[in-house]
Each structure stands twice: as C-alpha cells, then as structure tokens.
Amino acid sequence: MSQAPKKFIESLAEKAGIVINGKNPWDIQVHxxxxxxxxxxxxxxxxxxxxxxxxWDVLQLDEFFNKVLQANLKKHIRLNVPTVLxxxxxxxxxxxxxxxxxxxxxxxxxxxxxxxxxxxKRMTYTSGYWKNAKxxxxxxxxxxxxxxxxxxxxxxxxxxxxxxxxxxxxMFAAERYGVSCVxxxxxxxxxxxxxxxxxxxxxxxxxxxxxxxxxAFDHIVxxxxxEHVGYKNYRRYMKKxxxxxxxxxxxxxxxxxxxxxxxxxxxxxxxxxxxxxxxPSIKQIGDSIEHIFVMEDWHNFGADxxxxxxxxxxxxxxxxxxxxxxxxxxxxxxxxxxxLASAGSFRSRKNQLWQIVLSKKGVIGGYSSVx
Numbered sequence: 001m002s003q004a005p006k007k008f009i010e011s012l013a014e015k016a017g018i019v020i021n022g023k024n025p026w027d028i029q030v031h032x033x034x035x036x037x038x039x040x041x042x043x044x045x046x047x048x049x050x051x052x053x054x055x056w057d058v059l060q061l062d063e064f065f066n067k068v069l070q071a072n073l074k075k076h077i078r079l080n081v082p083t084v085l086x087x088x089x090x091x092x093x094x095x096x097x098x099x100x101x102x103x104x105x106x107x108x109x110x111x112x113x114x115x116x117x118x119x120x121k122r123m124t125y126t127s128g129y130w131k132n133a134k135x136x137x138x139x140x141x142x143x144x145x146x147x148x149x150x151x152x153x154x155x156x157x158x159x160x161x162x163x164x165x166x167x168x169x170x171m172f173a174a175e176r177y178g179v180s181c182v183x184x185x186x187x188x189x190x191x192x193x194x195x196x197x198x199x200x201x202x203x204x205x206x207x208x209x210x211x212x213x214x215x216a217f218d219h220i221v222x223x224x225x226x227e228h229v230g231y232k233n234y235r236r237y238m239k240k241x242x243x244x245x246x247x248x249x250x251x252x253x254x255x256x257x258x259x260x261x262x263x264x265x266x267x268x269x270x271x272x273x274x275x276x277x278x279x280p281s282i283k284q285i286g287d288s289i290e291h292i293f294v295m296e297d298w299h300n301f302g303a304d305x306x307x308x309x310x311x312x313x314x315x316x317x318x319x320x321x322x323x324x325x326x327x328x329x330x331x332x333x334x335x336x337x338x339x340l341a342s343a344g345s346f347r348s349r350k351n352q353l354w355q356i357v358l359s360k361k362g363v364i365g366g367y368s369s370v371x
Contacts, residue, residue, distance in 0.1 A: 005036035016071035018064065025059040026067055032056070044074075048268035048341075052333050061336065062310065065344025102275050103228050104186030108165075112189055113326070114335075115166070117319035118312045123166035123193075126224035126254060127305040127353050131371070136311040139304070144172040147221060149370045150297070150357055151250050153177040157218035160184075160244060162210050163225020167194035167203060174201040182217070184208050211240060219249045226255040227277050231263060234280065234288035242292050247360055251293065255280060256305070257352040273338050279351065293358035296367035302352035309343035 010020050019027045032055035038046040050056055058064045119125060120140040128139025129146050147169065153159070155178035161170050164183025167190075173179050180202035185191050186209065194205040206213075210225075220241055229237050241251055261281040264270065270277065289295065316339065320332060345351040357367065 005040045006033070009036045009039055012073055016067040016073055018067055026063040028056050028058045028064060030056050043267070045267040045271065048272070048337055051337050052272075052330055054333070061340035062306075062313075062343040062347065065341045066347040067344075069345060069348035069350045103277065104188065104190075106275050107273060108185070108187035109189045111326070112166075112193060113323060114316075117323060118316045119166075122168040122172065124168040125165050127301070127308045128311075129301060130304045130307050131301075136308070136315075139308065139311075140168070141172070144169055145176070146370065147223070147252055147254070147355070148173055148177050150355065151219045151221065151252055153179050153219065155179065158182070158216075160213065160215075160217040160220045162213075162220065162222040162241070163228075164190070164194070164205060165223070166190050167198065167205065169221060169223055170194070170203045170205075171198065171201055174203050179218075180204075182206065182215070184210060184213055210237070213240070213244060215244060216246055217244055217249065218246055220245050220251045221254070222252070223254040224256070226253055227279055228274070230276065230278055231261075231280065231284050234284055235292075238288045238292045242360060245360060249360070250296070250363075251358045253285075253354070253356045253358065255285075255354055255356075257281065257285075257300075257302070257354045259350065259352065269338075272334055285356070289358060293360060294362040295356065296359050296363055297355075297357040297369045299355040299369070299371065300352050301355075302346050302349065305351070305353045306343050306346040309339050309346065313339040313343070 013020055013028075017026075018024075021027065021029055032050070032053075035050050035055045038050050038055075042049070115123060115125065120128070120136045122137075122140055122144075124140040124144070127143065128136060129143035130139045131142065133139035133142050151159075153173060157179045159170075159173060159179050159181045161181055161183040164170055164181075164185050165187075167183060170181035170183045174181055181204070183194065183203070183205045185194075185205060185207060188207060191205050191207040194203065198205075222241075226237070245251055256279050258279040258281045261283050262278065265274065265278045286295075313336070316335060324332065342351075346353070359367070
C-alpha cells in the first residue's frame with residue numbers, strides 16, 4: 001500500500017491528540033492497513049464500515065470521537081464520493097416526504113428486546129434530564145415531568161404526542177397529570193407495545209404519519225421525532241402542528257440540534273441507523289416557524305445526552321450475552337459505534353439537545369421558563 005494515505009491519516013490523528021496504535025484509551029488500534037485508503041476514499045462511511053468489519057478498534061470509542069470532533073478533522077479530509085452523494089441527494093430530493101415508515105421499519109421495529117435491554121423502565125428513547133438525577137430511571141422521569149411542567153398540563157386536557165415511541169410520555173402524563181393523550185408512531189412494534197401495556201389509562205396510539213392527523217388539541221409535544229422530518233418539510237410540519245393546536249395551547253419540540261445548517265445527516269448514520277434522517281439547525285427551525293409560532297422558550301441541555309448514551313451503552317453491553325445469538329457480532333459492533341459515536345458528538349458539543357416551547361399568538365403576560 002502507498003504510504004501517502006497512512007502518513008496523511010497519522011498526521012490528521014495527531015491534530016486531535018490521537019496516536020495510531022498508541023497506548024491511550026482513545027488511540028485506535030489498526031488491524032488492517034487498508035483502513036487508511038478506505039478513509040481517504042469513503043470518509044466517515046468508510047471509517048464506520050471498517051469498524052463494523054473489524055479493521056480497527058479503540059478502547060474508548062466515545063472519547064476517540066470527542067477528540068476527532070473537537071479538532072474538527074473533517075475540514076482536512078478531501079471530498080469523497082459517499083459524502084458528496086449524500087449532500088447532493090439532500091439538496092436535490094425530498095428524501096423524507098411520505099417515507100416516514102422506512103425509518104419505523106429499519107430502526108424502531110428492529111426488536112423490542114434490544115430497546116428493553118438498553119433503555120429505562122419506561123422505554124424512553126430520548127435524552128434524560130440529569131440536573132438532580134442519579135440513575136437513568138430518575139433522569140427520564142425528570143425529563144418527562146419537565147415537559148409536563150413546561151406545557152402547564154391540567155387535568156382533563158387532550159394532548160397530541162407526535163412520534164410517541166413506546167408511550168413513555170403519554171403514560172407518564174396520564175398517570176401524573178390526569179390528561180388524555182393521542183400518540184402517533186410509524187413503528188408497528190411501538191404501536192403494538194403501547195396497546196398491550198396502557199391498561200386503563202386515557203392513552204390512544206395510532207400507526208400513522210403526522211401529515212394524516214386530524215382534530216384539535218390543548219397542547220402538542222414531539223420528543224425526538226423532528227430529526228426524521230427533513231429541512232424541506234420543516235415549514236409544512238409547523239403549519240400542520242399549528243392547525244392541530246388550539247389557539248391558547250403550547251407546542252413543545254424536543255429535538256437534537258446542530259450548530260450548523262446541513263441538508264443531510266452523516267452517510268454512515270443514514271445507511272445503518274436512521275435512513276432519511278437529519279439534524280436541524282437554529283436557522284432552519286427559525287425559518288420554519290416564522291409567521292406561524294411565537295418562540296416562548298429555548299432550552300439546551302445537550303451535555304445530558306452524553307450521560308444518557310453512556311448509560312444506554314452500559315445497559316446494552318450488560319445484556320449483550322442474552323442478545324448475541326439473535327443479532328450477531330456485526331450488529332454489536334454497529335450498535336456500539338452508533339451509541340459511542342453519538343456520545344462523543346454531544347461531549348464535544350457539536351450536537352445539542354433542544355426543548356423549544358412555541359405558542360400560536362404569544363402567551364398573554366409572558367411565558368415563565370421552567371428548568
């Protein structure tokens with residue numbers, strides 16, 4: 001193999017304080033010398049696939065990505081085919097419109113056993129709120145209660161949950177605040193799960209796309225679904241939410257956020273984890289709500305997602321012996337890469353976690369922020 005790619009990657013790693021085959025827990029160990037050329041040709045897609053193939057390892061994958069992202073190494077990598085194709089695809093095509101069920105089948109219908117092994121007891125697949133929490137269960141209940149308090153839920157109100165997952169918010173809100181909830185999901189597994197466990201709670205789940213929802217709701221919440229909408233559909237999404245929200249109601253949008261505006265997600269994430277997904281920026285969200293909503297509150301607690309992801313990773317690895325015969329070693333490496341690369345992205349503060357409270361006409365007298 002030519003030494004040029006190897007020398008270039010080694011020099012790039014040094015900028016982030018990473019030594020190839022070094023002794024630190026964030027130093028990668030190369031098992032296949034073809035890795036360097038693969039990264040040069042295929043960028044982050046090649047890096048991730050090479051990890052899945054066992055071409056390299058690292059003791060602390062999360063810290064490796066934290067260092068890579070803090071050093072902004074992507075700016076030194078020349079354009080490669082997967083990155084260019086992903087960018088062009090995001091610019092030219094609306095890859096999300098009416099394709100919501102693709103991510104439902106590919107990711108959320110993967111298998112409830114994986115998510116039960118990984119998540120908290122309520123099966124909450126969004127970041128916890130760690131301000132006063134010591135355990136994952138406490139952090140997730142704190143997050144759910146934070147949402148309820150930000151909305152000012154009152155007994156008897158009717159709430160819409162867009163992207164309701166395994167029902168954690170709906171059942172928490174119905175139990176603690178006496179509201180009724182309608183949740184929509186594009187995951188057959190999630191829909192069936194909620195139907196089985198909701199008991200006598202005033203909770204309804206529907207297997208449907210958000211574009212097809214009708215009715216009027218006192219408040220609307222969306223926790224971790226907006227990342228699947230796509231920037232070309234943000235304004236359409238906001239108009240739809242506004243049409244479903246009563247004039248004096250609030251909409252709470254909980255989403256991962258990016259510090260820069262991009263038309264598509266990372267090629268590896270798009271291929272293996274979230275097809276058609278993308279992370280919004282402040283600018284993209286701001287443009288989408290203009291003349292539709294008043295922004296009442298914007299809360300960033302992105303560092304909490306790092307903690308949450310590390311708990312998910314620990315839980316997953318503890319339960320892996322019970323899962324490995326079903327899913328296999330390649331899935332384990334894929335899932336580890338997903339969880340720990342994501343943790344590194346929040347630790348480096350390249351990714352954020354936002355809760356945004358929106359009203360249709362502005363809260364009379366002003367909105368009081370809840371933390």
